[in-house]
Amino acid sequence: MLACVIHGRDDLRVEELAAPAPGPGEMLVAVRYGGVCGSDLHYWRHGGVGDFRLKEPMVLGHEVVGTVVAYGSPSPAGPPAGTAVAVHPATPCGVCPECAGGRRNICRDTRYLGSAARTPHVRGGFAAAIVVPAEQVRPLPDGLPPRRAALAEPLAVALHAVRRAGPVSGLHVLVTGAGPIGCLVVAAAKAAGAARVTVTDLLPTALGYAGTVGADTAVRAGDPADPGWPSEVDVAVEASGAAAGLDTCLRLVRRGGVVVQLGMLPPGPSPFAGNLLVSREIELRGAFRFDTEFDAALHLLAAEPAFDALISAVVPVRDAESAFALAADRARSCKVLLDFES
Incomplete structure (x- = not known):
C-alpha cells in the first residue's frame, strides 16, 4: 500500500x-x-x-x-x-x-x-x-460526506480552544491567524453564540476563507491603519503560532478578559507582554488538541x-x-x- x-x-x-x-x-x-x-x-x-x-x-x-x-x-x-x-x-x-x-x-x-x-x-x-x-x-452522521468529514479533527481542535475560553455567547471574540485552524475557530466561536468575531491575518486570501465560515470583520494584521481593528474584545484566541499574534491578543483583550494560546509557538522561549497579565488581570490559557469535541465536530460538520x-x-x-x-x-x-x- x-x-x-x-x-x-x-x-x-x-x-x-x-x-x-x-x-x-x-x-x-x-x-x-x-x-x-x-x-x-x-x-x-x-x-x-x-x-x-x-x-x-x-x-x-x-x-x-x-x-x-x-x-x-x-x-x-x-x-x-x-x-x-x-x-x-x-x-x-x-x-x-x-x-x-x-x-x-x-x-x-x-x-x-x-x-x-x-x-x-x-x-x-x-x-x-x-x-x-x-x-x-x-x-459518519447521516448527510455528512467523507470529504467534509476530513475536517473533523481540526474542527475538534477549534471547538476545544473555544471551550477553554469559557462561555462566549454574546461576546466579541478575536482570532489571530486565519489558517485552517483559525478559520475553524471562527466557525466554532459563532456556533457557540459569539455576537461578533474579528479575525486577523497578513494574507487577504486567508481572510476571505474566514469570511466564508462566519467572520464578521477581517483585519490585515500588518496594517495598523485598517479600520477593522477593535478597540477591545472580550476573548482572544491566538491561532497563528506567532509571538506577534499573542502580543496582539494581550493588547486588545479587555481587562479581566481571557486569551487562549492555541497556535504552537516556535521551540524555546517566546517573548510576550507579561506585565499586561498583571496590570489587567488577563487570564492566559493553553489549548492542546481535544477529546470529546471530536464527536461534536462531526455533528456540526453534518449540519x-x-x-x-x-x-x-x-x-x-x-x-x-x-x-x-x-x-x-x-x-x-x-x-x-x-x-x-x-
Missing part, C-alpha cells in the same frame, strides 16, 4: 509499505481522505513541530476518514464493514492523573497518530490502510455545508509533495486533502 513517510527535513517520500493486520480490539480502515495539517508541514519543512523532533522515519497524518474493512479477533463491537468512518487520532493511557481527572487530551502517555512526541514515533494515518483501536472509530468552502484542493496521494507545497502556500490554499483512492 502507498503511504506518506517523512524521513527528515525536506525529505517526504511516498513509499510502498506492507498492509497492516488488525489485532484484538483493533479495526482495519481503508483511508479515503487525509487532511494536510500545519504540524505535518512543520515535520516536512523543519523536521519537527514545537518541541517534538523527528528521530526516525514516520508515516505522517492524523486527519483521516475512510471505510471499515475488518476487525481483529476476537472482534470488538463497532460499525460493520463498509461503514464510512472518521478516526479519532488519540489513544490516551486512561490511568494517569490527567485521564483520571477528565482531561485526556493532555494525557502524559498518550499515543497520537503521526506524532514524534514519543519514541518509537506513532505511525500516522497517511496510508491506504491503517489499524486503530476500535473505540477510536466514529461512524453546515459551508465548511466545504475551506477545502481548496484534493490531490492524489502519489502527488503528496505537491499537495504539501500547495498547503504550505497560504496565498493559494486553505485545507488540502490527500486522496488515497485516486
Whole structure:
C-alpha cells in the first residue's frame, strides 16, 4: 500500500509499505481522505513541530476518514464493514492523573497518530490502510460526506480552544491567524453564540476563507491603519503560532478578559507582554488538541455545508509533495486533502 513517510527535513517520500493486520480490539480502515495539517508541514519543512523532533522515519497524518474493512479477533463491537468512518487520532493511557481527572487530551502517555512526541514515533494515518483501536472509530452522521468529514479533527481542535475560553455567547471574540485552524475557530466561536468575531491575518486570501465560515470583520494584521481593528474584545484566541499574534491578543483583550494560546509557538522561549497579565488581570490559557469535541465536530460538520468552502484542493496521494507545497502556500490554499483512492 502507498503511504506518506517523512524521513527528515525536506525529505517526504511516498513509499510502498506492507498492509497492516488488525489485532484484538483493533479495526482495519481503508483511508479515503487525509487532511494536510500545519504540524505535518512543520515535520516536512523543519523536521519537527514545537518541541517534538523527528528521530526516525514516520508515516505522517492524523486527519483521516475512510471505510471499515475488518476487525481483529476476537472482534470488538463497532460499525460493520463498509461503514464510512472518521478516526479519532488519540489513544490516551486512561490511568494517569490527567485521564483520571477528565482531561485526556493532555494525557502524559498518550499515543497520537503521526506524532514524534514519543519514541518509537506513532505511525500516522497517511496510508491506504491503517489499524486503530476500535473505540477510536466514529461512524459518519447521516448527510455528512467523507470529504467534509476530513475536517473533523481540526474542527475538534477549534471547538476545544473555544471551550477553554469559557462561555462566549454574546461576546466579541478575536482570532489571530486565519489558517485552517483559525478559520475553524471562527466557525466554532459563532456556533457557540459569539455576537461578533474579528479575525486577523497578513494574507487577504486567508481572510476571505474566514469570511466564508462566519467572520464578521477581517483585519490585515500588518496594517495598523485598517479600520477593522477593535478597540477591545472580550476573548482572544491566538491561532497563528506567532509571538506577534499573542502580543496582539494581550493588547486588545479587555481587562479581566481571557486569551487562549492555541497556535504552537516556535521551540524555546517566546517573548510576550507579561506585565499586561498583571496590570489587567488577563487570564492566559493553553489549548492542546481535544477529546470529546471530536464527536461534536462531526455533528456540526453534518449540519453546515459551508465548511466545504475551506477545502481548496484534493490531490492524489502519489502527488503528496505537491499537495504539501500547495498547503504550505497560504496565498493559494486553505485545507488540502490527500486522496488515497485516486
